[in-house]
Amino acid sequence: MTGQLLPLMVVVPLLGAALGALVPGTVARILLLLGPMLTTTGGIALLVTHRDTPVLAHNVGGFVPGIAIPFVSDMLSAVMLTVTGLATLACVLFALSVGEARLRFFPSLVLMLSAGVNGALLTGDLFNLFVFIEVMLLPSYALIAMTGSWRRLGIGRLFVVVNLVTSTILLIGVGLVYGVAGSVNIAVLTEADADDPRFQLAVAMVLLALVIKAGVVPVHGWLPRAYPATSAAVMALFSALHTKVAIYAIFRIHQSVLDGATAWMTVLLVLFTVTMLVGAYGSLGERMIRRSLAWQMVAGVGYILVGVGIGTQLGLAAGLFYMVHHILVMGSLLLCAGAIEHVYRTQQFVGLSGLMRREPLLAVMMALGMLSLVGFPPSSGFFGKVGIARAAAELDGFHIWLVFGAVLLASIGTLVAMSRLWTEVFWGPPLEEMPSRGKGRTDALVVADDARIRLRTLAPAGLLLATSLAIFLVPGPLWEWCLQAAEGLQDLAPYVEAVTGK
Amino acid sequence: MTVLPITAGILVAGGVYLLCHPSLVRIVFGITLLSHGANVVLLSAGVSAWRGEPLTGAGSPREAGDPLPMAFVLTAIVITLAVTVFMLALARVGRDDDTRHLPDTGEDHRA
8 A cells, every 4th residue: 555545545435425425225325334344444454554664644735745734644543444444334234234324314424424534543734633523523413413312412412512612622722733833744743842831732732622522531521421312323433433533643642742741641640540430430320221331431541541641662552452442342332232222222221131031142242342341351351451551560659559559440340330230231030020111211112022132233243342352362463563553653753754755 | 912812812701601501502602702712813823913914926925924824714614614504403403492492393302
């Protein structure tokens, strides 16, 4: 793969979106499947390419570097592209199997979202990062409004307003960066004076916006409220794409532009460990499957960003590894929850019981997913946590205890929260004998005795889970990629050389 | 020189004040003000009083205003416009926050 092909990662899904809007029906749904498949293929091609060439860059239109719109790909973006592509594919398969993809503009909107994600992962310029994040958000607003009920529309407002205000903060930050450094090109900014307090403040504005989008405590409040209000397929899509793109940008900007800002390590580590704890224990107050999982997403953000807080090559690689694990496992759990909702018409603990006997395959899949979230083998979560512990072990006294203590406490919190979910949904009397079903607000829909989740509704979740298990069995290649990506974040010479041509 | 920062400050303050209201229409106005504040900040990065007009023949290119922030602002304005339209549509079809009146759709609002 050469640099000239990079813009295609954005152009192809966008063209697909346009075509899907023009020709609805089967054609649109085929395009919907092709989009994420091509993204994943492109991501894998980039992974192969980056074994030899660390960085690919292309200045759109052949303008001089500094003025041109740069597309840059390195190991970090290649890993992200592959994983987000795979997760999108699973969500799309799920949406097709439950019939959500039949909504008129669903295929176009998802393809547009995917174009925005690919653009944000490949851009080498802060302003274009803002533009691509907006390209991601606009179809997301429509997806929430489209797949929801009146109540969802009300919560959709929360999502829209929070994201708009955050984007404005991001825009102001980008403006300030331009004012101070005279450029918004990341490769040029690596040479800016990272000790200049004005520059630090400007970049801090950008990071603040990204931290809100990622859902870090104390600016996480919108995430567990807004995400569960969408449909399961859309929530899984958002969970794999939105917060993760923001985290990717934090990795990139914090390392390349601020040179890691090691002086702030303690503050960052405290923030991120608190995020882990709040997320892990937040689930305990919830009475619905997807709301409970949404809090675990917040916890996951904490784990991933602890890698940035540690800031060594090992730390960054561990954070990235955890991110891959989290996208896969969270996606499979959410799609399993969506399958339950599709057949049993509720996601409330009150309305569900005894699913273990009724749906053995689903029970096994969810059990594996939950064990993975807690960090038990056999799943990718085990190595995710091992990686973070290994990286944290190289810190000095206080920080070691901070990270180790938080990982331990948060894992216990996740374990308790997940066993509660398990007891409520999978244990207990069979559904027909359950006294609470049919009473109160959750009632009305009676599930037929022979209603079961179909295999092809579970298959997308299975795809993600199987990838996670494969990572447990053969963690080597992914760990190597993560290490190389972390190296690319620390040794910036190849990146700068590829973009500016110097 | 101080006009731009003060303008940006007033716009942002007004925007934040309006955002604190529960009504979506007010929030839309608040966001409009906020994004105009952001645009002024962007402009102040390059097209301030110390630069000349970026027109051919009006002065030496070395002193002319920087066109890049203007391009940023143009892009930002387009995005804000699209979002404003979407939010006004949401305000119309969703709940009426001002009077707590729920539109009669036959759908259950409780669950």
